[in-house]
Amino acid sequence: MVTAIEPLLREQLVERRQRLEAAIDILPDPPEIIRLLGEVDAALQRMDKGVYGLCEVCHEPVETERLLADPLIRFCLGDLTPTEQRALEEDLQLAAQIQTGLLPQHDKKVPGWDVAYYYQPAGLVSGDYCDFIDGDDHSLHFVLGDVSGKGIAASMLMAHLHAMFRTLISINLPLGEMIGRASRVFCESTLPTQYATLVYGRTGSEGNVEICNAGHPPPLLIQADKVSRIEANGLPVGVFCSESFSVSKVQMQKGDTLFLYTDGLSESSDGTGDEYGMDRLSRLLDENKSLSPNSLIKLCREELNSFAEKSATDDLTLMAIRRTD
Ligand SMILES: [Zn+2]
Secondary structure, three states, X not given: OHHHHHHHHHHHHHHHHHHHHHHOOOOOOHHHHHHHHHHHHHHHHHHHHOOOOEOOOOOOEOOHHHHHHOOOXXXXXXXXXXXXXXXXXXXHHHHHHHHHHOOOOOOOOEOOEEEEEEEEOOOOOOOEEEEEEEOOOXXXXXXXXXEOOOHHHHHHHHHHHHHHHHHHXXXXXXXXXXXXXXXXXXXXXXXXXXXXXXXEEEEOOOOEEEEEEEOOOOOEEXXXXXXXXXXXXXXXXXXXXXXXXXXXXXXXXXXXXEEEEOHHHHOOEOOOOOEOHHHHHHHHHHHOOOOOHHHHHHHHHHHHHHHOOOOOOOOEEXXXXXXXX
C-alpha cells in the first residue's frame, strides 16, 4: 500500500523542500527550518533506499492514512513515544467532539413524524453520516451514509458530506439531481478510492416519501401487512463524477416506519462467521412494528448486543422514521 502512494508523497516532499529552502532567508528561525529540511531530506532518502513507510522500531508498514496526513512520520501507532501518543489522543478527542457537534439533535420534533437515531463509532470517530435537515417546504430530509475507510480519514469525509448536503439543500433541486451533484463534488474532491454509500430521503405532507438509495444496504419499510426493502437506485456517491440517480417513491400510512442502518448492523458477526443479516432484522421489525422509533432502535441494539462479538469493529448507525398522523 505504501508503494502505491509513494509517488504522490515524494512529490509533496519535494515541494515542501522547495518551500522550506525559499523560507530560510526570510523567516526569523533558520535553525528550525534547517531541522525541518533535514527531516524532509531523511524521508526522501528512505524512499531512495526502499524503506520509506516502514516503522523504525518494528519494521512493519506505518498506517497509510497517517502517512497521507504527515509524510514525515517514522513510527507505527504502536511504537509512538508517550508524548506523541498523548498528543494523538488529544487530537482524536477533539475530532470526536467536532463530529458529535455535526450530529442532529436527539429530541428533534417534526410535525406528523416521530424520528430517532443511534450513532456509535467503532473507535473515537466514525465514518458514518447521519442527519435530519428541515426543508423550506416543511419537508424533512433524512440522510444516513457510510464513507469508505475508517478512522480520522473517514470522519473527515463524513464532515465533507455533512457540509455538502447542508449547502445543496438550499438550492431546492429534484432529489435525484441533488444526489448527482453531491456525487460529482465528492468525486472531484476526494481520492479515487473514496466513496460513500448513502440513503437520502425527503418526506412530503401527505405521507409520500422520496428516497434515493446510492449503493447502501436497503432501508426497510415497515407497514401493517409487510416489511419491504428499498433497493439501491444507483452506485455509491463519488465512484464516478457523472453518475445519475433515480428516486423511489413510497407512500407511508399512519403507523408505518422506515428503518435505516449501516452495515455495522447487517454485517455484524457472531464470531463463528455468521452475520446478523437482513432476514434477522426484517423478522425483528416485523414482530415489533407497533413500537416507537426510539423503542425500535433500543430493541435492535439489545438484539445486536446479544448476537454479536463483544467489541464492535465497524461504526454503527440506526435511524427510524415513523408517520404519526
Ligand atoms: Zn512499529
